[in-house]
Amino acid sequence: MPVDFPDAKDFPQFSIRSEHALDRMAEKRGDRGWLEERLAAGGSRFLLLANLSLAVNSNADRSETSLRWHSAGEIGKLGLDRTRAILLGCDAGGHGVFAVSLSEAEASSVPGGMDALKPLVDLRSLALQGALSSQDLSVAGMARALAAWHDVTRWCGRCGAETRPRDAGWRRECTACEQEFFPRADPAAIVLITDGTRCLLGHHKRYAHKFYSTLAGFVEPGEDIEACVRREMREETGITVGEVTYMASQPWPFPHLLMVGCWAQALTTKLTLEEDELHDARWFTAEEVRRMMAGNHADGITVPGPHSIAYALIKSFADRCGA
Ligand SMILES: [Zn+2]
The missing domain is CATH 3.90.79.10 (Nucleoside Triphosphate Pyrophosphohydrolase)
Structure with a gap:
């Protein structure tokens, strides 16, 4: 038929979907001055992930959930190095929006780290619950995808040496042979x-x-x-x-x-x-x-x-x- x-x-x-996310500010990722200003700015926001799960605000039965945002000051108090933050983009107000991805072992070694991360919820569960807005789901999805790529790109596939993040988390470079890796x-x-x-x-x-x-x-x-x-x-x-x-x-x-x-x-x-x-x-x-x-x-x-x-x-x- x-x-x-x-x-x-x-x-x-x-x-x-990407149209629900942020202005990605791709042209600013390599601009260190701009980036350092945004990393320290009062209006900037940071999303924490541990083992690819997201730190959220939630009531006991999870019927109300929102992404849990931290300020630059709070990230500093946790002792987290802001330079490892991944730039997700800028929101409608022009404020920087970042993600910081940790392993749970790292989080537990930071004073107050586990409190800052609780509750941790997998994005798939959040999506299934319909608890987040389209924009929050899309931004969290972008953060999770980038964090997952960083997790498996820590070592150079060419020479085996360590790689380091560059360009606000949008590139990694091998510390030995300078091979570049880009998010997939x-x-x-x-x-x-x-x-x-x-x-x-x-x-x-x-x-x-x-x-x-x-x-x-x-x-x-x-x-x-x-x-x-x-x-x-x-x-x-x-x-x-x-x-x-x-x-x-x-x-x-x-x-x-x-x-x-x-x-x-x-x-x-x-x-x-x-x-x-x-x-x-x-x-x-x-x-x-x-x-x-x-x-x-x-x-x-x-x-x-x-x-x-x-x-x-x-x-x-x-x-x-x-x-
Ligand atoms: Zn290499």
């Missing part, structure tokens, strides 16, 4: 597959019980997005994919992906699952998808929340088909 793809301009909203955003295709009347959603082994989502996979070297979608779907589900159309993309901070969201036409519908990864995949009608989104599907199946592009892909199908 021919597939009527939606127009990318009608694609639904989702909350973690790994591309992955995430795809709404449809046969014209139904869409294909999968349940991965790592997912919560009865949680289904759009299928996704990493782009390999030498591959474009369309080829990636066709290969991944053939490998994971046995489906042959025809036309592939780009809809929208999303920075996904687990750990630092760029999700490229597409619709794709299924030319075949018989499923042969690659069960090592994918526990189940099924075809769902738009009516079923609407029930899953509303939380009243007969089998109790749920789908991702509005922080993710997966939600927007699924919603675009529910909006488009069989309404």
Whole structure:
């Protein structure tokens, strides 16, 4: 059956995205004078992360949560070296916004460090709870993605010596051979597959019980997005994919992906699952998808929340088909 793809301009909203974050001030990252001024300024704000979890303000049952910001003075009192702060950008008032990433061992060695860090909450839980605004989620996502990259880039992949952060945390340089390393955003295709009347959603082994989502996979070297979608779907589900159309993309901070969201036409519908990864995949009608989104599907199946592009892909199908 021919597939009527939606127009990318009608694609639904989702909350973690770069337009909701900050002015990134990329041109100022190497300007030491500007940076030192911002690092010491009264209006600057610092977000603390320990083992990639975020320090937040929260009431006992976590029904109200916000990012916990520290001033330059508070960072100084904790004995943290401000020069290790990563510049996330400037807010609407022109104030510097930074992240400082610690290991829990480091935090516990700083007087008052553990208090400054409690409670620590994983960003994925915060996103699922819907506790943070789009802007806070997007800023926290950027901080987590950068912190995760710094964590695995401490040593030079070329000569094995230590690397040091440069340019306000946007570059690392080897102390021995001067090899440079830049923050990564790994591309992955995430795809709404449809046969014209139904869409294909999968349940991965790592997912919560009865949680289904759009299928996704990493782009390999030498591959474009369309080829990636066709290969991944053939490998994971046995489906042959025809036309592939780009809809929208999303920075996904687990750990630092760029999700490229597409619709794709299924030319075949018989499923042969690659069960090592994918526990189940099924075809769902738009009516079923609407029930899953509303939380009243007969089998109790749920789908991702509005922080993710997966939600927007699924919603675009529910909006488009069989309404
Ligand atoms: Zn090196």
